[in-house]
Amino acid sequence: MQDENPEAFAKATASQRNQISNCRRHVQLVMRVRFLYRMKTSLKIFPLVLALAFVSSIHATDIVRIPAEYKKGALASPDPEYPMKSQHLGYQGQGIYRLVINKKTGMADEIKVLKTTGHRELDASAVMTLLNWKFQPGTIDHRDVLIVFQLTGWSRGLH
Numbered sequence: 001m002q003d004e005n006p007e008a009f010a011k012a013t014a015s016q017r018n019q020i021s022n023c024r025r026h027v028q029l030v031m032r033v034r035f036l037y038r039m040k041t042s043l044k045i046f047p048l049v050l051a052l053a054f055v056s057s058i059h060a061t062d063i064v065r066i067p068a069e070y071k072k073g074a075l076a077s078p079d080p081e082y083p084m085k086s087q088h089l090g091y092q093g094q095g096i097y098r099l100v101i102n103k104k105t106g107m108a109d110e111i112k113v114l115k116t117t118g119h120r121e122l123d124a125s126a127v128m129t130l131l132n133w134k135f136q137p138g139t140i141d142h143r144d145v146l147i148v149f150q151l152t153g154w155s156r157g158l159h
Contacts, residue, residue: 062087095116098111099130
């Protein structure tokens, strides 16, 4: 009332002015409470949204598959890991790699990429793992290996 009609506010008695001030404070308080209530509702929803974003990003299942015929005769043949970055970007593919085996140690001296997966990270993971394969010394001089990197289920692409 003071801002809208200064003359009427000046003519008002002290008790009326006090009521007007109290009313104004009440309105301000109600507005603050409404704002805080809306904020609390938003803040209650935030952890749920955050949890859903986390769960949805890990919903896809990664599969790295090496058919059994390629592991035949190997003493140690660990599977490569699916690189996290490649999973998030939705990279998939299959590659063929040639292991050149040292006849004295049975370990791979060299890995050649015969067919790339199409993604450098997947090929690097395969090559680094194939260097850890071990065969009976003197039994084999090379081996071609097929490795399949595949994502199943829903994945959240970041392209």
